[in-house]
Amino acid sequence: MTNLRKRAGFHGLVLAAVCGLAPVTALVVAPETAQAQPPAAERPTPAQLLNDFMHYVLVDRYDLAEAMGRELLDRNVPGPELVAMIETGDVARFTSSCQRAMRDQRLEEVSSGLLKAYESGKLARARDPIEILKNIEMLGGTVRGRLMARERLLAAGEYAMPQLLTALLDRSNTALGGEVRRVIIDLGRQAVIPMATAMMKLPETQQETVAETLGLIPWKTSLPFLVDLSQGTKNAKVRDACLRSIERVGGGAGEAGALYRELATAYYDERLEVTSFTGEDHQLLWSYEPAIGLVMTAIRTSVYHEAMAMRLAERAMQLESASGMTSDATLALWVAANFSREIDAPAGYENPAYAADRRGADYFAAAAGPRVCQLVLTRALTDRDTPLARRALAMVERTAGSRALASAEGRTALVDALNYPNRRVQFEAALALGVAQPRDNFAGADRVVPTLAGAVRGASSxxxxxxxxxxxxxxxxxxxxxxxxxxxxxxxxxxxxxxxxxxxxxxxxxxxxxxxxxxxxxxxxxxxxxxxxxxxxxxxxxxxxxxxxxxxxxxxxxxxxxxxxxxxxxxxxxxxxxxxxxxxxxxxITEAEAASYSSRALSAMRDLAISGNTVLNVGDASAALTTALGETSGPTRMKVGEILSRIGQERCQRALMDAAAAASGAERVDLLNLTRESAKAHGNLLEARHITRLVDMASKGFDDEATAAASLLGSLEVAGSQVVPLILQSR
Structure with a gap:
């Protein structure tokens, strides 16, 4: 017991710090607190406020119940003290009153706050490191004491593991160690990760003890660690203990790297079996320091699963690299988890699992390349994870060439993204494909250019x-x-x-x-x-x-x-x-975003038109672009016009000429010049009415306009009979 007491002080400090971040140990202060308070002698006690709250709920005086409940919340009663107050009275009456009150909109906030404070108080009491130590000591006492201690330690759950592990490994009291082992086994999945984390760094004699204990807990989350240790240790007893435990928990033959990746996937998917404290704001990360023991670190639940997925994937990559077989699937899982970490992190949160000076997720994704990012995109599309899909698409667009259409797990992720039910994802997938300039045809190629055209018009609807x-x-x-x-x-x-x-x-x-x-x-x-x-x-x-x-x-x-x-x-x-x-x-989609999508889509289509890409035919967007020419203005209109000038279709050249005829000044000159470029590339596709109007512009327009019109006439190679009058009129 000496070692247990020696470490109790440290674990008490650590757990107190963790509890300060994790469970709520006091009542949450309600917003409306800036009210004048009566003298202390006139103020009701917290117990009186609690009784009044329950009474007024039961007699349907919800206005008074709200006042009493809010005043009790404003008192900020410490959680354990509130629990003691409630348990001194009638717990069933308290819970039924709160549940009844929650059915009324006015009382929902107050009653849920009281219930949360009560539950948090119970957790804080159970997780108190001093209480945990007392309960471990009681495991060596009377039958009644053992039963009480066991119940309280199970309520403390994962928070009790530092002291429980110390007691388990303390050979000076083997009887207590046996009781502790039974508690650890009954803790089940909450004991596995702390034990497995410690096992990898413990001395060999203690590794054997922990490995044997893990084999008695029927959760396969221990398998990667047991297989890893069995394959890496040189100690025969440790290896045999690991192999026995692997068999007990149902593990077959397998490589540690693949098992770590499988467990990392379970964390990434946020499965219930790898979530210790469902519904709580914090979870626990574990590390082991030989000089200290098990160390817990509170981490926000929103980024906990990503942290564990990254940690396990990193170990998998270490093992894969050592064997010379690095897996794209493992790397893609790590990149996806890193993206999700940034996406899910609360604003301003300092993640204890990710150093502030470490490079951001985009850096590592870009380095991984388009093949890995398409695997990330496939995962995002399958999970219907829109923010992740957009991050992956941005990296594919940044890094991919024509190789971007390489199949990802038997699917073409970029093409699948064109059908994803979110317009941002659709636009960004089309942009990535357009920028990639694919050389070989593929299923779904016909959807790319129309999607780009859709980004030009109505993106913000x-x-x-x-x-x-x-x-x-x-x-x-x-x-x-x-x-x-x-x-x-x-x-x-x-x-x-x-x-x-x-x-x-x-x-x-x-x-x-x-x-x-x-x-x-x-x-x-x-x-x-x-x-x-x-x-x-x-x-x-x-x-x-x-x-x-x-x-x-x-x-x-x-x-x-x-x-x-x-x-x-x-x-x-x-x-x-x-x-x-x-x-x-x-x-x-904001107006600024819509303008950005429009500009990027026009640039992509322009590049496709210039390159003459036969896979992504810009002509597929001719109808949408001719409509856009009439709806846009300024530089955007000129970009649309430039693309139309490169499409060899009658409607495109005629739309340019119609727009030029309807315009005036410098804009008319620019549109006439674009029509000229179309005529130079594709010949005369205009109607007779256009030629008549053009001759009129050439003869009556101001200098720049007349010159532009005359140049267009020349490019159209119209009959000499239509050009001669221009010469004769100018004498």
Missing amino acids: QVAMVIGADAEAYQSTRKMLQGLGYTVLPLGRNIGELSAAIAEAPAIDLIVGNGLDAEKAPAMIGEARGTPKLSATPVLLLAPSDQAADMKRRYLGDARVAVRPVAAGEAMLAQAAKDLVQAASGGP
Whole structure:
């Protein structure tokens, strides 16, 4: 026990620091705190406030209940103290009062705050390092004491592992070590990663003990570590212990690198079996220092899985490199996790798993090259991860040449992205393909140029659809959406009713489920996810007020779904729609973004036209470009005109001449010159009316205009009878 006590002080400091970041140990302070407080003698105690809150909830005086609950929150009572106060009274009455209060919109914030503070307080008490140490000592005491200690240590979970590991390895008290081992085994998956992390750096005699213990925990998350150690150790006893444990947990033959990649994928996918504290703001990262022991570091849950995926993928790459067989799949997984780390990190957050002076994700992705980035893109498209898809596309566009169409896992990721239900992804995929200048034909090539043309016109338009049965509610929601800039499709009772309108729309940017209950909402979302054009579209559910809280919890982990009470005000719903679309797809395409897409698309099409690329035929966009010529102005119009001048179609040359005739001044001169370039490249494709108008310009226009018109006449090689009058009129 000496070693255990010696390390208790250190672990107490570490755990206290972690708890300061991770579980909430005190009541959350509500926003409205700037109120004058009565003298302390007149103020009710926290216990009185709690009793009054429960009483007023039960008698339906929600206004007074809100006041009592908010005052209790404002007191900022420490979590363990609140727990003791509640457990001194009637716990069932407290929880039932909070659950009842949450059904009322006015009390939802206060009651959920009280429940959260109570649960956080229980966790803080269980995870207190001093309490953990006491409970480990109690494992060597009476039967009743052992049962109580065991229950409390299981409640502490992963937070108890530093002291439990120390006790397990302490050979001075083998009886206690046996009890500790049973607790560790019963902790299950929460014990695996701390134990496995320590095992790789422990002395060989202790490695054997930990390896044997891991074999008694039926979770395969230990397999990569056990296989790694078994293949790397020179100690026969350690190797045999690892092999026995591998067999016990169901592991077959396999390379450690592949097993690390498989586990890294589980973390990247954020599977429940690799998430210790579901619903909490923080998880724990583990390291082992021989002079200190197991060290835990709190990390935000939003970036925890990425950190673990990167750590495991890095070990896999080390092993693969040593064997001379570096895997693109492992590298792509690491790049994807690194992108996701940046995407998911809270603003200003200092990630303890990623040094501030380490280069950003784009640097490593660019170095990995287009083949790896297409693997990342494939993963993003499969997961319907729009932000990741855009990051991968940006790197493909930056690094790829004609090789960009190399197949990724049997699929052509860039072409698949053209059909992805998000316009930014579609535009950026088309841009990447256009910049790549492919030399060989491929399935889907015919969609690239029309998509580029779509980026020139109407990129910033937004389309929303509303699913519900109430026509009056639809009109109210439609008005709100139109105020946000959306074009709103007609009301549909289900998605199938709107299939024709969905097909005609360039994209659906938002779905609103209006008044759908807990039965109908999941069915609608399932139908949307099964419809290719809607599979990644964010969904705002306006739920019945008495079901909103439960539906919020149901979709808590889905960034593409938001839930609000149907009775919420228009301003709240509008903000919810904005926040949802921003989080799920990057928000509406702004005018500045639309202008950028337009400019980049025109540059790509110009380069394709100049190169005469036969795979991506710019002529496929001739109809859209002739329309755009009439809708644009300034430099953008000239870029459109230049592309049209390089397309050998009648409609293109005639559109240029019509635009020149309708223009004036310098713009007319520029358009006449572009028409001349078309005539030089493709011959005379104009109609007689154009020639008549052109002769008139040449004879009556000012000098620059007349010269440009005359030059065009020459390039058109019109009959001499139409040119002679120009000479005779000038005498």
